[in-house]
Amino acid sequence: MTRALSTLPVIASGILGSSPQPTLSTIGGLLLRPWEEADVPAFLSAYRDDEIRRWHTRRPATESQVREWFDTYRQDWRQERGGHWAITRDGVEVLGRIALRGFDFDDGIASAAYWVLPAARGAGVASGALLALTMWAMDEVGFQRLELDHSIRNHASCKVAIKSGYILEGTKRSAAVHDDGRHDMHLHARIRGE
Template sequence: MTRALSTPPAVLSGALAASPQPVLPAAPALLLRPWEQPDAPAFLSAYQDDDTRRWHTRRPSSEAEVREWFDAYRRDWAQERGGHWAIAEDGGAVLGRIALRDMDFDDGVATVAYWVLPAARGCGVATHALAALTVWALGEVGFHRLELDHSTRNVASCRVAVKAGYLLEGTKRSAALHDDGRHDMHLHARVRGG
């Protein structure tokens, strides 16, 4: 069923799927690029890390499952549901993941998620990646608002959000189920022009 709008969509349908998922520069030696099949071992290794597992309850169990996720990521792009990037050294190793999900073209709102491999933590990798994705999504694509949330116990993720200019808007009480029970979640957002 098509919904009749009294306002035009903030982002036109077809704006993303009409072209390949872009490679985005994130810092002098850092870029965001679509996931490739050879990245499966690095991706899977992230979910062997206790800190990553603490904050992410949906986890792949094998490289074959990771490759299925990569296939789903390509479909997400083609169907304009999301974009999923490897955070990588320019021409080198995977350092993390960043995604733009839950894209609402009518209202111009999307959600951002990220993680970084243990060896790349504390170096600004997540902040640079989040800043680059934000500039592209709010500027070139035309989203109006980007949101992200994280457990109130995840201090590192909160620090990344704030450094990238995402204002803390509030706490969603008991909003996510983690392995150790329910967590309150901080809601951060960036708005175009503000």
């Protein structure tokens, strides 16, 4: 059922799903590209890292599950629900993951999420990828507002958000379940033109 709007959508349907998912460059020379079959082992290995496991409770356990996730990622793009990219060096070496999810074209809103492999932490990989994705989403696609949230205990993610221009707007109390119980979550957002 389509809902009737009194205003036009901020972003027209069909502008993303009818085109291939883009590859995006970062200021630091990294490349964000769609996930590929060759990335399956690196992706699975990432979810064996203690820090990634600490903040992500939905985790693949087998290479077969990773392939299912990649299929879902491709469907998300075609159906304009979200986009999922590998953060890479030279388009080959996987350094992390970044996603834009929950596309709301009516209001022009989406949510960002990311993780970075241990060897790439502390080198500006996450913030560089987030800035590149943000600029593409706002300047080229037309999103008005991008949000991200993270556990209030995840200080590294908070630093990435702030460094990338995502203003801390508040705390969502008891908003997510982690392995050690419920966590309050910081909500950050960036508005086009800021």
